[in-house]
Amino acid sequence: MKFEKKDILGIKDLSIDEINLILETAESFLEISTRKIKKVPTLRGKTIINLFYEASTRTRTSFEIAGKRLSADTINISASTSSVVKGETLIDTARTLEAMNPDVIVIRHSASGAPHILASLVKQSIINAGDGAHEHPTQALLDMMTIKERKGKISGLKVAIIGDIEHSRVARSNIYGLSKMGAHVVLAGPATMLPRDIEQMGTKVFSRIEDALVDADVVMMLRIQLERQKQNIFPSLREYSQHYCLNRSNIKLAKKDVIVMHPGPINRGVEISPDIADDPSCSVILDQVNKGVAVRMALLYLLTGGSE
Amino acid sequence: MKLLLTGARIIDPAQNIDSRMDIFLEDGKIAKIGTDISKSLKSKSSEKITKIIDLTGMIIVPGLIDMHTHLREPGFEYKETIASGVAAAVAGGFTSIACMPNSNPVNDNRSTTEFIRRKAAQAALANVYPIGAISKDSAGVKLTEFWDLKEAGIVALSDDGKPVMDAALMRRAMEYGFSLQLPVISHCEDTNLSGGGLMNEGYYSTILGLSGIPGIAEEAMVARDILIAEFTKTSIHIAHVSTAGSVHLIRDAKKRGLKVTAETAPHYFTLTDESLQSYDTNFKVNPPLRSEQDLKAIKEGLADSTIDVIACDHAPHGRTDKEVEFEYAANGISGLETSLALSLNLILDKTLNWPELIAKMSTNPARILNLPKGTLEAGADADITVIDPLLQWTVDLQTFRSRGKNSPFNGRRMQGKAVLTIVGGEIKYDGR
Ligand SMILES: [Zn+2]
Ligand SMILES: [Zn+2]
Numbered sequence: 023m024k025f026e027k028k029d030i031l032g033i034k035d036l037s038i039d040e041i042n043l044i045l046e047t048a049e050s051f052l053e054i055s056t057r058k059i060k061k062v063p064t065l066r067g068k069t070i071i072n073l074f075y076e077a078s079t080r081t082r083t084s085f086e087i088a089g090k091r092l093s094a095d096t097i098n099i100s101a102s103t104s105s106v107v108k109g110e111t112l113i114d115t116a117r118t119l120e121a122m123n124p125d126v127i128v129i130r131h132s133a134s135g136a137p138h139i140l141a142s143l144v145k146q147s148i149i150n151a152g153d154g155a156h157e158h159p160t161q162a163l164l165d166m167m168t169i170k171e172r173k174g175k176i177s178g179l180k181v182a183i184i185g186d187i188e189h190s191r192v193a194r195s196n197i198y199g200l201s202k203m204g205a206h207v208v209l210a211g212p213a214t215m216l217p218r219d220i221e222q223m224g225t226k227v228f229s230r231i232e233d234a235l236v237d238a239d240v241v242m243m244l245r246i247q248l249e250r251q252k253q254n255i256f257p258s259l260r261e262y263s264q265h266y267c268l269n270r271s272n273i274k275l276a277k278k279d280v281i282v283m284h285p286g287p288i289n290r291g292v293e294i295s296p297d298i299a300d301d302p303s304c305s306v307i308l309d310q311v312n313k314g315v316a317v318r319m320a321l322l323y324l325l326t327g328g329s330e
Numbered sequence: 331m332k333l334l335l336t337g338a339r340i341i342d343p344a345q346n347i348d349s350r351m352d353i354f355l356e357d358g359k360i361a362k363i364g365t366d367i368s369k370s371l372k373s374k375s376s377e378k379i380t381k382i383i384d385l386t387g388m389i390i391v392p393g394l395i396d397m398h399t400h401l402r403e404p405g406f407e408y409k410e411t412i413a414s415g416v417a418a419a420v421a422g423g424f425t426s427i428a429c430m431p432n433s434n435p436v437n438d439n440r441s442t443t444e445f446i447r448r449k450a451a452q453a454a455l456a457n458v459y460p461i462g463a464i465s466k467d468s469a470g471v472k473l474t475e476f477w478d479l480k481e482a483g484i485v486a487l488s489d490d491g492k493p494v495m496d497a498a499l500m501r502r503a504m505e506y507g508f509s510l511q512l513p514v515i516s517h518c519e520d521t522n523l524s525g526g527g528l529m530n531e532g533y534y535s536t537i538l539g540l541s542g543i544p545g546i547a548e549e550a551m552v553a554r555d556i557l558i559a560e561f562t563k564t565s566i567h568i569a570h571v572s573t574a575g576s577v578h579l580i581r582d583a584k585k586r587g588l589k590v591t592a593e594t595a596p597h598y599f600t601l602t603d604e605s606l607q608s609y610d611t612n613f614k615v616n617p618p619l620r621s622e623q624d625l626k627a628i629k630e631g632l633a634d635s636t637i638d639v640i641a642c643d644h645a646p647h648g649r650t651d652k653e654v655e656f657e658y659a660a661n662g663i664s665g666l667e668t669s670l671a672l673s674l675n676l677i678l679d680k681t682l683n684w685p686e687l688i689a690k691m692s693t694n695p696a697r698i699l700n701l702p703k704g705t706l707e708a709g710a711d712a713d714i715t716v717i718d719p720l721l722q723w724t725v726d727l728q729t730f731r732s733r734g735k736n737s738p739f740n741g742r743r744m745q746g747k748a749v750l751t752i753v754g755g756e757i758k759y760d761g762r
Contacts, residue, residue: 034537113653133655134539135609154657156539191539218542219533 025324029141029148032157033198041199045167047320047328048313054091055315065094068326069124072098073115074151075131080286081151081160084311085128088318097124112136116143125326129153134191147325149318155189160321161285162195164313166203168306169240171313172281177204182234182276184266185244185293186215186255192285193244197223210234211244211266214255231266235275242283243268243293259292269295273304281306331755332356336368337386338716343689344392344705353390355712358755363706383750385716391688392706393425393713393753396666397695398490398515398569398593398641401427401458404445405434410646410733412446415666416455418644418732420759422666423748425713426457426703427644428695431468432491438463438474443482455758456751457713459485459699461515464503468492473503476510485699488515490569493551495521501558508564513591513698515567518551518576519617528657530603530618538606540656543618549575556583556590565589567698570643572598572617574627581636591698592631593639596672597663599628599681601738611652611659612738615645629681638694640687642669646734664734668725670717671744678745716750718762723747 023043027035036044054060070089074082082098089096101111112131119127126147129137134154141148152158170176181200187193187209200207201224209220210228221227228234235241246262256262268282282298282305290296299305333355340351340363352367353360368382396419402410410418412429419427429446431437437446443460450458462484466472470489479487487507494500494516507514524547529535531542552568556579559566568580571594583590603619613619631637645662652659673691676682682690692715696704703713725742727735751759 112655131655133657135656138609139655154539155541188536194537194539217536218531218544220536222533223537 027325029137030159030321030325031137031141031148031150033159033162033195034157038202041163041166041202044163044317044320044324045170047324048163048167048316051319051323052313052316054319055312060091061093062091063093064323064328065089065092065326068094070094070096070126070128070322071119071122071124072096073101073119073127073129074099075101075129075136076152078130078152081130084314085151085318088315088322091315092319092322094322112139113143116140120144120146126322149321149325152191154191155194156191157195158191159195160314160317161192162199164310164317165196165242165283166199167313167317168283168309169281171309172306173239176200179205179239180208180237181205181240181242182208182210182238183242183244184210184231184234184268186246186250187211187220187244188215188217188255189247189250190244196242197225201225208234212256212262231268232272232275235272238276238280240281240283241268241273241276245285245287246289246292263292267291267293267295268298270297273298280304283307283310286310332380333752333755334368334382335385335390335714335716336382337384338388338390340390340706341684341688342392342706343685343693345707347706348685353706353714355752355755358712360706360708360710360712362708387718387720388749389684389717389719390706391715391717392692392704393751394423394670394691394715394748395426395695395701395703396424396641396644396669397428397639397699399427399429399644399666400432400646400662401429401446402646403433403449404442408648408733409651412449412458413453414731414733415644415646416450416453416458418666418730419456420751420753421731421761422668423670423715423717423751424456424666425715425751425753426459426701428459428461428485428699430461430488430490431463436463436468437461438466438468440478440482443479443484447483456753459701461486461488461490463487464489464494464514465499470494470496470499473499473506476506476512480510480512484512485701486513486515486567488517488569490515490517493517493519493521497554497558500555501562504558504564504566505562511700513565513567515569516551516555517569518548518555520547520550523547523550527618528614529606530620532603532621534603534606538609540606545573545575545620545624548573548617549579552576552579556580556588559590560588565591568592570595570598570617571628571631571637572620572624574624577627577631577636581631581634584636591638592636593641594628594632594637595641595643596665596669597738599625599632599676600672605738609656610738611654611656612663612736614656614659614661615663616661629676632676632690633681638690639698640669640673640690641695642666644732646732647736648733649735652736662736663738664730664732664736666732667730668737668739668744670748671746672739674719674746712752712755714752715748717746718749719746721745721747721749
């Protein structure tokens with residue numbers, strides 16, 4: 023199969039076949055990370071720009087390593103959205119970048135839809151590394167890869183996503199991806215963190231974590247952004263952690279072999295109790311990081327014509 | 331200039347006319363309207379008719395009036411000037427427009443009102459009726475001098491662009507304005523509820539990850555203003571109605587005999603929030619494009635006269651205001667040059683008949699703003715719009731007279747267009 027997409031803007035736009043192709047390609051790249059010399063010449067001469075409008079050491083580093091392992095030239099640009107002429111910079115930057123003629127531009131932006139605007143402006147391939155509360159496709163792909171490896175499949179699994187769904191791009195991308203791959207996705211969070219009409223995405227929605235955890239094969243805990251307290255979407259961190267933290271007691275509602283995921287970085291004791299986060303029998307959080315590089319290598323490879 | 335227009339179908343809701351007639355314009359006024367004018371005028375022959383225009387197949391209506399536009403001058407001339415705004419108006423078939431006060435400075439004082447009128451007189455295309463601010467700088471704190479503004483020439487009051495959040499201030503404005511026969515136009519938005527929102531709150535805001543503006547942000551204020559109008563026995567005009575809930579509230583208020591009038595804009599009966607999926611900032615407008623059910627309710631409100639007026643909320647912007655991330659983009663659609671054709675769709679889909687549509691685009695806004703316009707009666711100002719109802723055309727932003735090229739309708743196929751716009755007996759636009 024040939025990969026036809028110019029850009030990876032969201033999981034919503036990917037077909038099941040495309041997701042499978044990406045995951046299979048990623049699996050073949052996983053092996054490179056275990057080699058002594060973790061570098062192949064596949065993308066020699068190609069240029070990848072990491073354009074980050076939002077600080078994210080983890081995702082940026084992951085893309086950078088992915089590019090370097092494929093021998094591409096990677097350039098990091100950290101831009102600021104704090105200037106008064108917000109946004110003007112994105113258009114200007116797009117024109118400048120296009121003139122530099124890179125092969126792929128990876129963009130992270132706090133404004134939903136920014137990668138789409140960039141994609142409409144330049145001829146190069148765009149990878150969305152997270153836009154606002156919209157999508158984070160590479161995170162969902164690495165999550166799917168992790169689940170597939172641990173469970174042998176995605177189809178038929180019950181996946182519970184817990185926390186601030188409203189502000190989570192990880193949740194949206196995973197709802198699209200996991201549903202497409204045949205999983206049953208259920209959500210739970212305080213009513214103030216569940217966006218309107220979310221059930222129309224084909225998920226069951228609960229306001230209590232316990233209801234979502236019943237018989238879950240996978241539990242995905244979302245990061246709580248502490249500054250959201252100001253918007254009154256939860257009264258206090260204390261109350262949140264008392265009722266929505268995954269702990270030894272409520273995890274018993276899930277299947278015995280449940281795996282626990284978190285896109286990181288974790289607020290220990292808020293989203294997941296420390297003993298569970300560090301328990302290798304259920305926590306796959308470090309696995310996720312490892313898969314992240316492979317998935318990003320796969321996307322860089324496929325977008326630069328690797329499947330031809 | 332003397333003009334004889336023959337052969338057209340004449341629709342004047344004010345006089346209940348819908349038939350083939352001639353109309354004779356003289357000295358800026360409508361001199362005669364009737365079936366046999368051309369013969370009688372020709373036989374008299376002493377009259378030197380300057381020009382006879384055969385308008386067979388066309389429709390003549392009282393000059394269209396858009397009671398909700400933003401002309402941006404003074405202060406934001408890169409978006410629009412009064413001159414470019416009135417050029418857009420006549421090209422869109424509008425002989426009169428009312429302009430909102432949110433310029434810089436805000437039109438909250440006599441000299442700004444006079445400046446706008448002077449600029450409009452210099453442009454000499456469409457009539458421009460300034461709307462004065464309710465509060466100083468539209469800051470929602472202190473009333474402007476309504477009396478002084480009225481003497482300077484404003485026809486209504488509004489803080490449009492912003493709501494009047496302080497209910498007590500709104501009450502005072504409605505009482506004081508009503509006593510001066512100045513209608514108060516309310517931009518209904520509870521900013522605590524809409525705060526930071528970028529689009530309609532619903533399924534599409536959820537999947538797009540854009541923060542939502544709930545319908546109740548509008549409806550709570552519509553309800554409030556209706557209650558104030560009822561309690562104080564005054565009137566209120568609700569601007570840009572966008573939700574089903576607002577339609578219900580206004581319908582109910584009218585049933586109870588309250589003096590409530592309302593307008594909607596073409597985009598609210600043409601587009602829904604589904605179109606935002608491309609993140610195209612040309613679809614970003616406030617109030618936001620709503621759901622399919624809302625769109626349906628707006629059409630029902632138009633059909634049963636709950637909504638009196640179609641006004642396009644012409645909101646021109648420069649490229650730098652729109653060519654940015656969705657979150658940072660300005661709200662608004664440059665609407666004057668597409669409003670009529672989009673509204674004509676309401677005839678094609680049988681929501682309205684011709685007289686009903688023309689009432690909403692001329693007769694009713696004239697009545698609400700107390701303008702001596704909106705009719706083709708003999709003796710009235712010769713403000714006339716000639717519409718070719720069958721003309722097929724495609725929206726092309728590059729041909730816009732407006733400086734604001736921000737339209738989500740670029741490239742759209744349209745049927746029906748104003749081909750002749752006559753203001754005060756003079757042809758101000760000829761698109762034939
Ligand atoms: Zn408004
Ligand atoms: Zn407005």
